[in-house]
Amino acid sequence: MTPDQRRAIEQDCARLIALYANRNDAARWHEVAMLYAPEGRMARPTAPDEWIEGRDAILAAFLARPPRATRHVCSNIVIDVLSPVEAVGESAMLLFTGDPAPKVGSFHDRFILTGEGWRFAERRGSLLF
Template sequence: MTDEERRAAEADCARLIALYANLNDEARWDEVVALYAEDGVMVRPTAPDAPIHGREAILAAFKSRPARTTRHVCSNVVITLESADTARGVSAMLLFTGAAAPLVGSFHDRFVRTAEGWRFAERRGSLTFAP
């Protein structure tokens, strides 16, 4: 893999992180779920022991939540390529929900290159400070 190919893959994975936050804040659940591999896994920062497996289950989890206004702020994004088709990433996350205190945490991501492009194989959130 050339340096240019590596940088392009890292940029594609970092873009997934930002796109995920924006689509999540806009409650565009079908588009959020399309960022996962078909067999992707989501672990919410507020439910670290309850992984959700597969796009269908992830979509159901998003749609079952009560409507709310949110703003996710993601930073300190570092992507590490493991191979031409797999990568890992870590990012800091700050979630504003209005009335509640902000949640501070991080995401540890695994990415996989699919026929659709780079997708989340696993998105594992955690909280740095308990609410």
């Protein structure tokens, strides 16, 4: 793999993280779910050991949420390319909600290249405070 190919994968996966935050904040749940591979899985930062598996189940979990205003700020994004079709990443997350204090945590991601492009195979959140 050339350095340019590696950088392209890193950029595509970093963009996926930003799309996830923006679509989540806009409550565009169908579009959020489509960022996952069909068999992808997610664990929310508030429940990092409770996996929600499959794109349909992820969509149902988002649709079941009560409405709320949020703003996710993601930074310190580091993507490690494992192969031409797989990468992992970590990013810091700051979540502003209607709660008095913001929540600070991180996401650990696994990405795979699908026929639809790069998608989350796995997204696991955790809270620091």
